[in-house]
Amino acid sequence: MSSPVPVSGAVAESSSNAVTLSTSPTISAHSxxxxxxxxxxxxxxxxxxxxxxxxxxxxxxxxxxxxxxxxxxxxxxxxxxxxxxxxxxxxxxxxxxxxxxxxxxxxxxxxxxxxxxxxxxxxxxxxxxxxxxxxxxxxxxxxxxxxxxxxxxxxxSNSRSVAELVIGEIIALARQLGDRSMEMHQNTWNKVSAKCWEIRGKTLGIVGYGHIGSQLSVLAESMGMSVVYYDVVPLMALGTARQISTLNELLSVSDFVTLHVPQLPETHNLISGPQIAAMKEGAYLINASRGNVVDIRALVNALSSGKLGGAALDVYPNEPAKNGPHFVETLNSWIPELVKQKNVILTPHIGGSTExxxxxxxxxxxxxxxxxxxxxxxxxxxxxxxxxxxxxxxxxxxxxxxxxxxxxxxxxxxxxxxxxxxxxxxxxxxxxxxxxxxxxxxxxxxxxxxxxxxxxxxxxxxxxxxxxxxx
CATH class of the missing domain: 3.40.50.720 (NAD(P)-binding Rossmann-like Domain)
Known part of the structure; x- marks a missing residue:
């Protein structure tokens, strides 16, 4: 068992006029x-x-x-x-x-x-x-x-941190920064511009326009992106963003799709094979919400076939309980296939992990x-x-x-x-x-x-x- 970290500070003194009572142990309630x-x-x-x-x-x-x-x-x-x-x-x-x-x-x-x-x-x-x-x-x-x-x-409290991470991932995917960085770490110089894009003028589709989604909307617009969003309830748009009436319509017009929904029975595998098929060729998918929202096997197939240009995942159906070399096949069977895909950013649930x-x-x-x-x-x-x-x-x-x-x-x-x-x-x-x-x-x-x-x-x-x- 991990050792506790000492915490300074005195324990509260007992109140002199507190009443002490005995309670029957057979009654299931707080004593x-x-x-x-x-x-x-x-x-x-x-x-x-x-x-x-x-x-x-x-x-x-x-x-x-x-x-x-x-x-x-x-x-x-x-x-x-x-x-x-x-x-x-x-x-x-x-x-x-x-x-x-x-x-x-x-x-x-x-x-x-x-x-x-x-x-x-x-x-x-x-x-x-x-x-x-x-x-x-x-x-x-x-x-x-x-x-x-x-x-x-x-x-x-962590809405801004998640929104900023997503903005960083949008730019990194558009420029294939993860692959180029990995190649350099392996002593390979690979200066290319094919399928590398500016994000200015591209369309960002936000699924879930809550605290994170709406902040992300503002950041993306400030960088020249057009923003559309889908939510199950009507919500007032910030800036020039506009609400889309169906998920499939959003998927069909977006260059980047980012997910910001809670884990509910209705959101389980919200993005699976049919939804990925509705996305634009070469589009990018980002999930910083909950691990069960994306069918990752369907995502792997779309990446392998070239249907999608890349993806960024910060959450997974099963996550390690502690830091270390634990992101392995026994945790999620599709991990070996996922880690081999090109232009895929994998982060260990760090969306809100800023000071x-x-x-x-x-x-x-x-x-x-x-x-x-x-x-x-x-x-x-x-x-x-x-x-x-x-x-x-x-x-x-x-x-x-x-x-x-x-x-x-x-x-x-x-x-x-x-x-x-x-x-x-x-x-x-x-x-x-x-x-x-x-x-x-x-x-x-x-x-x-x-x-x-x-x-x-x-x-x-x-x-x-x-x-x-x-x-």
Whole structure:
């Protein structure tokens, strides 16, 4: 197993007025010791009273596990909260991951770590997952939601980095730079201009006009390209780009086709034999989205026959779990054929791998995790109802914030509000998403004894998934 990287910073001190409860081991739910959180929250206005520091319901410390070399910006944010942060530079195999995840309250990963139902089943204290990347297909989102585990990601922060990589690949393919560079490394001088092009005046077809696709559109136009795009929903064009009504129409008019779509059943093998046949002779294909979007055997056939002039791939159906000589035939059977093709750029899923992108992702996801842990805010969660309450101020004494995750069925809020009946509910919001619902409430004029009673009563409600109390 990889050795953890030491992280400096003191562990959060236990709250002197925390309540300790025992829980029946036969009940499948987060124990009271799983609930925690301490943070000085920012003022919403310079004219409000100082914010109140929310304390944990129990004295157990917050434990965070970060895998896959998460950026230092995230480590600093989490460490500043006083959490116990353990950092690994690599992913862990399933056995190691199961052993580690049993004891943590939050975990941060990138694209290599697979948080399956089998792994998450062992995570008895886990309340939050941070995906420090765009994608979340490496997490069983449905299982996580049903067990009260919120999942956060970073859908925007690496958009520019991916767009710039694609621009570089467009130029490299047009000039056959990969082949010329490889030849020079092998002491071969091969100065040619045949089938080498400027990109000015060429047409770029973008499949998926989201954050990356639209940024790429602007960059490509600034270099003199004409831009068309296809998306399943109508989207406003930037610059002089125009939306095409069908995928085949886009493929037929584009000199370069670049893919920026999520991994869904509908996008599996989105580009296969028939779609490649619809492309222009000598066109180029670029995939920096998800590995299963392109039928790579069909791509290899098109490259071998000369139908396509080249391709650039940054993602693959199966990717190695760690760096090293692991991009081999046992991983994907077509690899030996693919690597022999001319004018093909292969990169190891580095679209968002820039210092700037990883720093921004660290801030975005690290902040989302602390806001959920410390305040209960689920803004930005991909598998949970999105909900937030304004911070409590320092002069609001005797308050408790109730975070109640439950099954989305009739009668739950009536049951909960009967428990709250003898207290003043100052703020209460509820939101549902599929089978899961989430309620946040600030209850006033409570004592330590009241908090203990509220917890016990809420814990025994029939449709409870998980509870946290912050005060």
């Amino acid at each position: 009271p010791g799983s609930y925690f959180g301490s943070m000085n929250r920012r003022l919403t206005s310079s004219f409000t009273a100082p914010p109140k520091t929310l304390k944990p319901f129990n004295t157990e410390d917050m434990k965070v596990l970060l895998l896959e070399n998460i950026n230092k910006t995230a480590i600093d944010i989490l460490n500043q909260q006083g959490y116990q942060v353990e950092v690994y530079k690599t992913s862990l195999d399933e056995e190691e991951l199961i052993e580690k995840i049993r004891d943590v309250h939050a975990i941060g990963i990138r694209s290599k770590t697979k948080l399956t139902a089998k792994v998450l089943r062992e995570a008895k204290n886990l309340v939050a997952i941070g995906c420090f990347c765009i994608g979340t297909n490496q997490v069983d989102l449905e299982y996580a939601a049903r067990h009260g585990i919120a999942v956060f990601n970073s859908p925007f 700037e992108a990883q720093s921004a992702i660290g801030v975005e996801v690290g902040t989302a995790l602390t806001k959920y842990i410390n305040e209960g805010s689920t803004i930005g969660a991909v598998n949970f109802p999105e909900l937030s309450l304004r911070p409590l101020s320092a002069d609001e004494e005797g308050h408790v914030r109730v975070l109640y995750i439950h099954s989305n069925v009739p009668g739950v809020l009536r049951t909960v509000n009967e428990i709250f009946a003898d207290h003043n509910i100052e703020k209460q919001y509820s939101e549902s998403r599929g089978e899961v619902a989430y309620m946040m409430a600030d209850i006033a004029d409570v004592t330590t004894s009241d908090i203990k009673t509220l917890y016990e009563q809420l814990y025994n409600t029939p449709f409870r998934i998980a509870i946290r109390l912050l005060y």
